[in-house]
Amino acid sequence: MAVSVTHPLVRYMARRAVFAAMLVVLVSSGAMLLARVAPGDFTSEMLTEGASRTTMARERERLGLDRSIASSYVEWARRTSRLDFGESFKFGRPVGALVAERAGNTAALALAALVVATVIGLPLGVVAGTRSGVVPSIIRAASIVGLSLPPLVLAILLSWAAARAGWWPGASTTNPGGILWWSLDRARLLVLPVCALAIPVAATLERLQARAIRDALDEPCLLAASARGIPIARLRWRHALRLSLTPVLSVYGLMAGSLLSGSFAVEVVMAWPGLGRLMYEALLARDVNLVAGCAAAGAVFVAAGTLASDIAAAWADPRVREGA
Amino acid sequence: MTRSRVTSTVILIVGLASLFFYLRGRPTDNASPRPQATGPQELVATVRSEPRSFNRLVARDRTSNLVSLLLHGKLVRINLETQEVEPALAERWSSSADGRIWTLALRRGVAFSDGQPFTSADVLFSLEAAYDPKVASPLADSLMIDGQPLEVAAPDDHSVVITFPAPFGPGVRLLDNLVVLPRHKLRQALTAGTLREAWGLAANPADMAGLGPFVLREYRPGDRLVFARNPHYWRKDDTGRQLPYLDRLVLEIVPDQNAEMLRLEGGQADLTTGEVRPDDLAAIRKAAADGRLALHDLGVGLDPDFLWFNLTDAFGRSHPQKSWMQQREFRSAVSLAVDREAFANTVYLGGGIPVSGPVTTGNRAWHDPSIPLVPYDPARARALLAEVGLRDRDGNGVLDTPGGAPAGFALLTQKGNTLRERSAAFIQEDLRKVGLVVDVVTLEQPAVIERLTKGDYEAIYFGTQASDTDPAMNLDFWRSSGAFHAWNPGQSVPATPWERRIDELMQAQVRSQDPSERVRLFGDVQRLFAQEQPAIYFVAPRIAIATSRRVVGARPALIHPMVLWSADTLSVAPVPSP
Numbered sequence: 001m002a003v004s005v006t007h008p009l010v011r012y013m014a015r016r017a018v019f020a021a022m023l024v025v026l027v028s029s030g031a032m033l034l035a036r037v038a039p040g041d042f043t044s045e046m047l048t049e050g051a052s053r054t055t056m057a058r059e060r061e062r063l064g065l066d067r068s069i070a071s072s073y074v075e076w077a078r079r080t081s082r083l084d085f086g087e088s089f090k091f092g093r094p095v096g097a098l099v100a101e102r103a104g105n106t107a108a109l110a111l112a113a114l115v116v117a118t119v120i121g122l123p124l125g126v127v128a129g130t131r132s133g134v135v136p137s138i139i140r141a142a143s144i145v146g147l148s149l150p151p152l153v154l155a156i157l158l159s160w161a162a163a164r165a166g167w168w169p170g171a172s173t174t175n176p177g178g179i180l181w182w183s184l185d186r187a188r189l190l191v192l193p194v195c196a197l198a199i200p201v202a203a204t205l206e207r208l209q210a211r212a213i214r215d216a217l218d219e220p221c222l223l224a225a226s227a228r229g230i231p232i233a234r235l236r237w238r239h240a241l242r243l244s245l246t247p248v249l250s251v252y253g254l255m256a257g258s259l260l261s262g263s264f265a266v267e268v269v270m271a272w273p274g275l276g277r278l279m280y281e282a283l284l285a286r287d288v289n290l291v292a293g294c295a296a297a298g299a300v301f302v303a304a305g306t307l308a309s310d311i312a313a314a315w316a317d318p319r320v321r322e323g324a
Numbered sequence: 325m326t327r328s329r330v331t332s333t334v335i336l337i338v339g340l341a342s343l344f345f346y347l348r349g350r351p352t353d354n355a356s357p358r359p360q361a362t363g364p365q366e367l368v369a370t371v372r373s374e375p376r377s378f379n380r381l382v383a384r385d386r387t388s389n390l391v392s393l394l395l396h397g398k399l400v401r402i403n404l405e406t407q408e409v410e411p412a413l414a415e416r417w418s419s420s421a422d423g424r425i426w427t428l429a430l431r432r433g434v435a436f437s438d439g440q441p442f443t444s445a446d447v448l449f450s451l452e453a454a455y456d457p458k459v460a461s462p463l464a465d466s467l468m469i470d471g472q473p474l475e476v477a478a479p480d481d482h483s484v485v486i487t488f489p490a491p492f493g494p495g496v497r498l499l500d501n502l503v504v505l506p507r508h509k510l511r512q513a514l515t516a517g518t519l520r521e522a523w524g525l526a527a528n529p530a531d532m533a534g535l536g537p538f539v540l541r542e543y544r545p546g547d548r549l550v551f552a553r554n555p556h557y558w559r560k561d562d563t564g565r566q567l568p569y570l571d572r573l574v575l576e577i578v579p580d581q582n583a584e585m586l587r588l589e590g591g592q593a594d595l596t597t598g599e600v601r602p603d604d605l606a607a608i609r610k611a612a613a614d615g616r617l618a619l620h621d622l623g624v625g626l627d628p629d630f631l632w633f634n635l636t637d638a639f640g641r642s643h644p645q646k647s648w649m650q651q652r653e654f655r656s657a658v659s660l661a662v663d664r665e666a667f668a669n670t671v672y673l674g675g676g677i678p679v680s681g682p683v684t685t686g687n688r689a690w691h692d693p694s695i696p697l698v699p700y701d702p703a704r705a706r707a708l709l710a711e712v713g714l715r716d717r718d719g720n721g722v723l724d725t726p727g728g729a730p731a732g733f734a735l736l737t738q739k740g741n742t743l744r745e746r747s748a749a750f751i752q753e754d755l756r757k758v759g760l761v762v763d764v765v766t767l768e769q770p771a772v773i774e775r776l777t778k779g780d781y782e783a784i785y786f787g788t789q790a791s792d793t794d795p796a797m798n799l800d801f802w803r804s805s806g807a808f809h810a811w812n813p814g815q816s817v818p819a820t821p822w823e824r825r826i827d828e829l830m831q832a833q834v835r836s837q838d839p840s841e842r843v844r845l846f847g848d849v850q851r852l853f854a855q856e857q858p859a860i861y862f863v864a865p866r867i868a869i870a871t872s873r874r875v876v877g878a879r880p881a882l883i884h885p886m887v888l889w890s891a892d893t894l895s896v897a898p899v900p901s902p
Contacts, residue, residue: 040770047773048788049384050800052465053807053814062460092377092524101545159583163590271578273546281373281579286770 009314016310020303024296031295032076033069035288041065042089042286063089065288076292085296086289090282095293098278103260103297106267106274108186110259112194117201122248124202125209129244130217130236139206146203152265155196159269162192193270197263201255208251212244219243250313257305261298364571365896367875369888370578370593374546378532379523380503381453381461386789387575390597390885394551394573396503397535397558399428399447399484400496404881404889407689407793409497413442413504413535413558414484423491423837430482434558436506438533444478449507449514451476458517466501466797474498491835493842494796506533537568537892549575559892569877569895588617588870594896595871595878597885599625602675602743608870617870620880624677624686628864629744629787631658631735631751635811635858636779637819645727648712649782655857657708661758662751663700668863671746676863681854682801684864686882687793692847695854705758716759723759732761733782736775739766747862748785776810784810790883795846796834802849803827811858822856874898 042063043056051059060066064075079086085095124143128136149157216222217240226235264276275294282290371390376383380392399414411417414428434442454461455473467474472489479485492498509532513522523532529540535558538551551573559567576593578584585604587593589611600608600619612619635650648654664678677684680698683691709715714723714731723731732755737748745766752762767775775781788808792798800806804815804823818824826849833845853859869880869887876895878887887894 038771040768040772040774042770044770044773044777045385046462047777047807049462050466050791050798051384051462051807052800053777055460055462055465056807058460059462090376091374092382092521093526097526098545105546156582159586163586163592166590269580269583271547271576271580271583273544273577277546277579284768 009311012314013307013311016307020307023303024299027299028080028292028296029073029077032288032292033073035283035286035291036069036072038286040286042288044286072288076289080292080296085293088282088287088290088293090285090287090290095289098290099275099293099297102273102275102278102294103301105272106276107260109190109193109197109267109272109274110256112190113197113201113259114256116194116198117205120198121202121205122209125206126213126236126241128206129210129213130240140210143203143206146199147207149200150265151196151200151263152269154199155193155266155269158192158196189272193266193272196266196270197259201259204251204255205248208248209244212247213240216240216244246313250309253305253307253309253312254302255305256308257302260301260305365569366572366574367570367595367894367896368574368576368593369595369597370576370584370587371597372577372579372581372584374577375525375549377524378527378540378543379520381459381463381505382520384462386597386884390575390888391540391549392503393536393885393889394538394891395532395534395536395540396505397442398502398504399430399499402497402500402792404883404886405879407687409495409500414496414499417496419495423493423495424488426486426488426496428484428486428496430484431558432482434535435556436508436533436535437539437554437556438506438509439556440506440508440533442504442535443481444484445481446504446507447484447502448476448478449511450502450505453505453510453514453519454502456514456519459514459519463501463503467498469498491837492796493834493836493839494794495837497792497794497797500792504535506535509533538570538573541572546577548577551575557892561893568892570891573891588872591616591872593872594875595869595887597888598869599865599886600868600870602671602673602865605673605675605868608868612870615873618873618875618878620869620871620878622686622867622869622880622882622886624679624684625865625867626684626686626790626793626882627787628679628682628684628861629747629785630682630810630859630861631783631785632811632859633733633783634779634781635819637812638779639782645725645729646733646782648714648725648731649733651712652856653708653711654714655860657705657712657758658755658760659698659857659860660701660708661705661760662754662860662862664697664862665700667747667750667754671743671750672863672865675866675868677866679861679864681850681861682859683795683850686864686867689793690795690843690846692850694847695850702758709758709760714759721759722761730761731759732763734763734765735783735785736765736767736772736781737785738769738772740768743865744785744787751785751862777813786810792883795830795849796842799830799834802830820856822852826852 041060042065043059046056046059064072076086083096085099087093088095088098091098124139128139213236222235222240222243225239230239261275264280266272267274267277268280275297279291279294279298282294371387373385373387375388375391376385377388378391378395380388380396398412400409401412402408403410413431413434415431417426417428419426430442430444430447436442451467451474453459454464454467469489469492474489475487477485486499510519510522513519525543525545529543532540534554537554537557537559539554540549541552542550553568553571557567561567576587578587581598581601584593584596588596589607608617608619611617633649633655640647640650659680668674668676668678678697681695685691709723709731713726716722717724717728725731735748735751737744739745748764752764755762772784772786776784790798795802800808801810803809804812804818804827807813809815812819815823818827829845829849829852833842833849836842836845867882871878871887874896876897877893879890879893880886881889883889
């Protein structure tokens with residue numbers, strides 16, 4: 001069945017896609033300009049490394065840092081419009097390749113964290129929202145703890161515990177090669193950062209899901225179903241769960257986008273070579289092209305997450321797309 | 325507070341406390357260094373950042389330098405432990421009477437890691453590449469004397485003759501800055517003008533060749549570098565066994581220093597490339613006492629941080645009301661007003677030594693012990709401040725300028741560097757006691773450097789990393805024309821008589837071929853510096869470095885890379901029972 005371009009959902013998606021594109025342009029332009037106007041530049045560090053002022057001036061000229069900000073921005077925008085993000089000052093590599101490489105690492109981390117958080121958070125939310133007694137109290141308390149711990153603190157705490165207890169995976173010095181070895185090695189190194197990222201997300205999902213399923217159980221349709229004698233387990237895990245997923249889905253995309261744009265705290269503390277850490281290093285080094293590239297990639301992920309959650313909400317609830 | 329919140333708070337406290345006490349008291353097997361009775365020799369070190377390039381000619385950051393030391397050879401090298409020059413690819417050398425012409429005999433039978441023989445043509449090529457304008461190497465400055473390049477000739481395959489543009493006291497020490505690159509691999513790139521791009525981080529390790537103890541086996545961006553032993557490495561130990569001992573060396577990239585220390589303590593890394601911070605020292609000492617780590621006390625550091633005021637003419641002209649800030653008496657007063665002992669105990673937690681100048685006792689060859697330590701004397705400081713017109717005119721405890729404004733200055737320092745931040749706060753507090761108002765402003769390092777290069781500051785508390793102990797190799801600091809003559813850089817003619825005198829003394833010191841004469845001249849420089857105090861030094865850190873107990877043959881040094889400078893003689897061994 002073909003979907004007409006005048007279909008409300010298609011029009012809605014088109015509007016959101018335009019908004020997402022604007023977000024990416026604005027964020028990357030803003031990041032590029034801020035990195036350029038920030039005091040100091042990439043060559044500043046050369047002074048402490050013993051370079052002469054002539055050498056520094058030559059390097060500044062080579063990198064185009066001697067030009068005006070307006071001229072640099074126009075040049076950058078022209079290049080970026082051709083999807084050429086320039087070369088990283090710090091690493092001497094094309095920004096596009098660097099960002100893609102690190103975004104892949106961040107994506108692996110974020111998706112694994114999302115899966116873990118979902119698998120833990122949603123069922124716990126259902127239990128906490130539908131039962132009373134000691135178990136839901138413990139779940140609620142654990143969620144509040146998970147929500148109270150910022151990722152930075154959690155990453156440091158987990159690192160300390162892992163190092164102290166010897167759980168931290170050491171460097172594998174041999175590389176027999178092959179995708180299987182690579183995947184296993186990655187999975188081994190992923191455990192701790194995934195925990196650091198997944199715990200707060202799982203706690204958020206648990207709280208959202210608990211509230212949503214309580215509301216769902218109060219819906220007239222489920223009260224009626226209950227009155228007709230549908231077993232309580234089936235009512236909770238099938239009908240109420242499905243109904244309660246709508247509000248959870250609406251924030252799920254945002255969470256995914258936020259995680260995919262990189263968590264610099266977790267990536268720096270746990271030495272995970274992702275986008276957040278790359279952005280942090282680029283900012284410290286005043287690597288203008290790389291800052292803009294990382295910001296653009298982060299904005300793409302956030303925009304994609306927002307778009308996905310908007311679409312999910314519009315798909316699940318006609319009032320959203322009609323009213324949008 | 326609701327009941328559920330009380331419950332969760334209690335569970336949180338009990339849970340964290342249980343975890344803390346459980347882990348605190350748990351001497352796990354894994355927390356001990358990994359014994360390794362047999363199998364390949366592998367060592368894991370951490371670095372804080374990744375290299376900027378595998379091409380040493382275009383990158384001079386700390387990790388690129390380390391990677392270069394592992395991959396490439398030099399004609400001579402500075403033994404960082406003894407601070408003396410020792411033979412490397414050049415097995416001996418001699419000089420002309422005036423110290424300008426140096427003839428170096430190269431080792432025979434040396435080959436690059438790909439098996440190609442090393443000859444004098446590679447030395448000629450390496451210098452040519454370093455000076456090539458298209459390469460625009462930041463190393464070129466360190467291979468020049470008075471801004472002039474060295475001239476090099478090769479009478480045959482196994483000797484080179486290097487002519488200095490002027491007599492140079494340190495002699496072949498300068499050649500420690502020259503990395504010998506394989507002509508057969510890079511000649512084409514140099515000719516094509518693309519050498520700057522060659523051997524970037526995306527390069528295939530198999531395409532690289534060097535004369536160092538290791539070859540790069542694998543680079544995983546942001547993650548680690550894995551090195552394997554170079555089977556063609558030229559060096560042998562005293563028993564004739566070929567070096568390096570290690571089969572593999574892994575540099576893990578761990579940007580956070582806390583995480584780095586955790587890995588070391590947990591046994592996941594054998595060493596870090598930096599020194600132990602004062603804040604970590606207690607935990608590391610305990611780990612060493614428990615037999616989990618080895619702690620090496622290296623003595624007093626070479627490069628203490630320092631405070632300086634803006635002494636540029638431009639600042640004097642634009643701030644005539646602050647002319648007192650450029651007077652020697654004011655600097656002396658600031659120096660006398662700070663309690664160095666308390667500084668060492670408070671800021672460095674006892675891991676520091678009071679100092680008065682830039683050359684510490686850690687620099688064994690050049691420190692002048694006759695220079696006295698500046699005492700803590702707030703009364704004398706107040707008297708000196710009064711001499712420059714700063715008096716408490718309204719009795720509020722704060723000194724006033726002749727114009728009636730509160731006397732003080734803004735002190736810039738580096739944000740995120742906790743030692744510098746704490747130091748600035750300590751200086752602020754001690755100067756408050758003599759009536760000076762100090763506003764501490766913390767900025768990121770590039771911002772501090774920009775303010776310095778633009779002369780847009782009143783005072784800065786900052787520091788640099790020494791790359792050599794010989795003062796002739798740090799002329800940027802000592803000479804008035806130097807880029808890091810911090811208080812008034814890049815002067816076309818010396819601004820003051822004492823700077824002119826230091827310039828003359830340093831010029832004579834650099835030219836002299838007589839080591840004792842050089843020491844005497846530099847002693848004069850240090851005494852003049854101590855009188856004028858254009859930069860005020862308070863405390864030098866005591867440097868300690870920790871390694872796992874399985875590391876054998878470590879010869880830690882005060883200059884980076886502190887342990888891996890002699891990576892070819894490192895090995896690992898089973899850990900003896902504590």
